[in-house]
Amino acid sequence: MKDDRALPSLNALRAFEAAARLRSVSLAAAELHVTHGAVSRQLRALEEELGLALFERDGRGIRPSAAGHRLLEASSAAFAQISDCAAALRRPQRDAAFVLGCPGSILARWVIPRLPDLQHDLPQLTLHLAAQEGDFTPRLEGLDAALMLGQAPWPPGWKVHTLAQERIGPVFSPAMPGAQLLAQQPPGALHEHALLHTRSRPQAWPTWAMRNGIDHQRLHYGTGFEHLYYLLEAAVAGLGVAIAPQPLVAEELARGRLVAPWGFVDTDGSWGLCTTRGDDPRVELLAQWLQRQLQG
Template identity: 40%
Template sequence: MKLPPLNALRFFDVAARTESFVEAAAELHVTHSAVSRQVRLLEDDLGVSLFDRRGRSIYLNKAGRELRQVTSRMFDELAQVSDRIRNSAMENVLTLSCEPTIAMRWLIPKLGSFQSACPDITLHLVAAGGAIDFRRTKVDIALRRNDFKWDDSVEALFICKERTGPVAAGAHASSIDNEDTVFLHTSSRLNAWPTWASTAGRSIKSKRNVTYEHFYLSIQAATAGLGVAIASFLMVQEDVAAGQLVAPHGFLEDGSAYYLLSPEPISGCDSRQRFANWLLREIRNNE
């Protein structure tokens, strides 16, 4: 059984649907002569004419209409199968937007566990915080603290409450009440120290203050012995466990919380749901 050339069939199918070599050429992004040449190739292969040609106009003849019924169905089915395969492959690629310091200091060190639990899901990580436009960024899900209002159409899955506390290198652990203490602040959350002090019922004597742009930098400065930083428990869990930092006053809830945001129902996508389940397990295991 000899099959006609597939490319010639494709050119024929578009020309038959439009009944115009010019329109077919525009749709296929080729020249008019290229379409005419492929159709001629197909007609030579079949040994029959498929169009009645009248000047610049073309009309399907009986053989052309018979073939068109088959090619139309064939290419429609190919398109549907291709879309299903493409969408199935995309379901296993998950793009996550996460606040930078949480990503660097908590999430990334644990991604080996996620890869072991879900080896078929490829996670693309984008470091970003605050409000997010899912359509513009093409992000699937986002881990965010509820310090901004998101659209009502966004699904928000509660992950955990935020807890913050002072952290420092061992030699500076008890220096919070010392007037010479250097307090390390972060410009992205300038109220972190006042909020913690109010919750803890403490009075902070802050004569010496240094502000860093990101939490990551202030935590690094604290690790280097440059002062006392305020940090989320998620950001410093590993450092405290390893003894690189101490948290002498523990961590207190500050009234905010972390949520996993999604523009579509999390339960409606296997990769989203599995990541959410893994994230919740990790949070519970580390509280």
């Protein structure tokens, strides 16, 4: 026996609600982006399922019958409620701040100076920035995405948007004692200098040396710093030669506060925007913006 409480086809109800509200099959078809015939078939099927007429002729148009009026009121209210619920479900993700984690040095020296441009270009994106000290957790807990320098293999479950190749090079202040003479010498002259270095990037100097045909075992290290940010501040202050990713010192190079006489070399690493959430369109939007900034 047929269940009297069984719901009619959702497509048939949508066709009926539009046709009854607009009092036109043609207008309903246009609103639903289907053909006139498709709406007509849905209406016939619905009337057959319910066993009564839902429309009456009204000149060259149609109008709901008494039964049709009852169904129109119920279906319109139901669709409105569903629409409001769907909008409310979308709103928290759209309005909630996007939590972006990144190492403190990248945050301070690269992200924050570009926030005005980001807010201008992506006004719909509200950011919450979280400085990350040390390694990121495998699940990136508490973050929508993380901006970092790294290289494959990435942790399982991460979706990584590769933004740009990592490029590094030695930099120092033109006010550093002996800076002018050093800038005129080949890279191998750095063997004679105590190099500034950071614990967070111990591979940076050896990588640069090997890329330039220099024996990295002959490098001599001076003052070390816990974080890259302090390392670069020391270089700007004229305390020695530091190794740095190009984007983090581009502003100081442009202003003449630092010099990079031997340029920068590619490493095996890259800038990446990493996430474990594959269904957030804001990640793709932000990745495209970051890529333009890093490659521009």
